[in-house]
Amino acid sequence: MAETNLQRVCNVSDLETNxxxxxxxxxxxYAVFLVKDGSVFxxxxxxxxxxxxxxxxGIVGEKDGKHTVTAPLYKEVYDLETGECLSDKDFTLPVYETSVEDGVVYMTATA
Structure with a gap:
């Protein structure tokens, strides 16, 4: 079974919206994104x-109600929550579970 561990990433105050x-x-x-509703990915x-x-x-945005990032080189659009590529099913962007506690962003990495 894979071991999980919580990693401190940064302070929310270190991030700019979108x-x-x-x-x-x-x-x-890792890429860290703060979106306009306050969610962190x-x-x-x-x-x-x-x-x-x-x-x-990448360009942070929304598509069909999903928070997305568009890759800067070839313009694939990825769902920030699931990593699913919405424009080309051949690709998946690894995403990590995040939490914010006392203004600090944490992610769960699987070893």
């Missing part, structure tokens, strides 16, 4: 299509 930031935890880069920073470390530079 903008991505990069968090380096260990040797892995954490995904891989690596773009599944190009394999470039660029997802935090």
């Amino acid at each position: 903008w991505g930031e990069v968090a380096l935890i260990g040797d892995h880069q 954490v995904t891989d920073h690596k773009d599944p299509a190009s394999e470039a470390l660029v997802m935090a530079r």
Whole structure:
């Protein structure tokens, strides 16, 4: 069975609404997004299509009521909650369970 562990990511005050930031935890880069309703999402920073470390530079938006990020290189649109690619079913963006406690963003990583 996979072990889960809670990782501190950043303070919510470090984030700008509808903008991505990069968090380096260990040797892995994550993209962190604060959306306009106050929800926080954490995904891989690596773009599944190009394999470039660029997802935090994507365009944050909404599609069909879902919070999304559009990859900056090839413009795939990903659901920030599920990682499903809404524009090309060949790709999935890894996403991580997040929580906010006392103004601090945490993510659950599976080892």
